[in-house]
Amino acid sequence: xxxxxxxxxxxxxxxxxxxxxxxxxxxxxxxxxxxxxxxxxxxxxxxxxxxxxxxxxxxxxxxxxxxxxxxxxxxxxxxxxxxxxxxxxxxxxxxxxxxxxxxxxxxxxxxxxxxxxxxxxxxxxxxxxxxxxxxxxxx
Amino acid sequence: xxxxxxxxxxxxxxxxxxxxxxxxxxxxxxxxxxxxxxxxxxxxxxxxxxxxxxxxxxxxxxxxxxxxxxxxxxxxxxxxxxxxxxxxxxxxxxxxxxxxxxxxxxxxxxxxxxxxxxxxxxxxxxxxxxxxxxxxxxxxxxxxxxxxxxxxxxxxxxxxxxxxxxxxxxxxxxxxxxxxxxxxxxxxxxxxxxxxxxxxxxx
Numbered sequence: 001x002x003x004x005x006x007x008x009x010x011x012x013x014x015x016x017x018x019x020x021x022x023x024x025x026x027x028x029x030x031x032x033x034x035x036x037x038x039x040x041x042x043x044x045x046x047x048x049x050x051x052x053x054x055x056x057x058x059x060x061x062x063x064x065x066x067x068x069x070x071x072x073x074x075x076x077x078x079x080x081x082x083x084x085x086x087x088x089x090x091x092x093x094x095x096x097x098x099x100x101x102x103x104x105x106x107x108x109x110x111x112x113x114x115x116x117x118x119x120x121x122x123x124x125x126x127x128x129x130x131x132x133x134x135x136x137x138x139x
Numbered sequence: 140x141x142x143x144x145x146x147x148x149x150x151x152x153x154x155x156x157x158x159x160x161x162x163x164x165x166x167x168x169x170x171x172x173x174x175x176x177x178x179x180x181x182x183x184x185x186x187x188x189x190x191x192x193x194x195x196x197x198x199x200x201x202x203x204x205x206x207x208x209x210x211x212x213x214x215x216x217x218x219x220x221x222x223x224x225x226x227x228x229x230x231x232x233x234x235x236x237x238x239x240x241x242x243x244x245x246x247x248x249x250x251x252x253x254x255x256x257x258x259x260x261x262x263x264x265x266x267x268x269x270x271x272x273x274x275x276x277x278x279x280x281x282x283x284x285x286x287x288x289x290x291x292x293x294x295x296x297x298x299x300x301x302x303x304x305x306x307x308x309x310x311x312x313x314x315x316x317x318x319x320x321x322x323x324x325x326x327x328x329x330x331x332x333x334x335x336x337x338x339x340x341x342x
Contacts, residue, residue, distance in 0.1 A: 029223075077323075
């Protein structure tokens with residue numbers, strides 16, 4: 001059973017980039033028409049043996065993508081960037097509204113709910129690509 | 140003044156203050172308790188201002204009277220907090236229907252957020268949301284009255300700046316006065332319940 005689980009993990013976790021990084025519920029917020037900006041979110045899990053240091057993102061559908069974190073301090077919402085998201089082996093984390101997120105600048109095409117968009121997460125120089133689904137905001 | 144007189148004056152003063160306090164407690168309207176923010180003890184007036192709404196029409200103190208309003212300051216180049224908050228405001232407006240406060244998205248980035256940009260942006264969040272912006276001076280005056288702060292933060296290029304801004308929603312009463320703040324995390328259920336109690340209690 002354990003071997004089967006390990007094989008399954010190997011099958012779905014790409015080897016390059018961020019080894020052992022598994023992501024779930026990867027989504028991009030559908031943006032208002034003409035909007036220059038949106039964000040991507042996902043649940044993260046480090047199934048590997050090494051500390052993962054996620055420090056950026058790449059997306060061909062955008063003029064730029066970056067790992068950011070929203071923080072609210074003294075009632076002021078601000079962006080923190082340039083800080084890596086670290087995941088210890090076995091640890092889970094999340095990119096979520098009001099926290100860590102991938103900021104996506106100037107989409108090359110209008111993204112609509114249901115669209116599938118490739119985005120890569122960077123761990124240092126290497127990147128691993130995942131598929132994100134565009135979702136309309138509910139709440 | 141001798142010691143006895145001072146004592147009598149002090150005692151009278153204390154009695155007056157105590158009486159006033161008891162009276163204020165006795166006669167004060169029953170406060171509405173909210174879960175997601177604070178209501179001010181005394182509403183604060185908003186200084187005169189004139190801005191522009193997303194249809195290019197003037198938006199001034201007058202547009203804040205006669206109904207409750209909820210004001211959120213942000214900008215359309217905001218990737219995370221602003222669309223998330225506007226999504227919550229949209230859902231709350233749908234939940235409360237005709238009793239919902241007017242939802243105001245106050246752009247603190249008038250250089251990029253022209254009325255035309257604001258129009259397509261706010262329409263996405265439904266008919267309850269009005270986009271408002273305008274000249275820097277009027278904007279700053281309104282932000283000061285609302286207790287909202289914002290700071291422009293330079294980015295990699297001149298066009299890529301971002302704006303730090305207050306995350307709270309400002310509640311404005313039907314007299315056009317600031318009467319409370321809702322603070323993150325903003326959840327549709329709690330916000331709708333809180334607003335329902337407030338708009339139901341005094342209109």
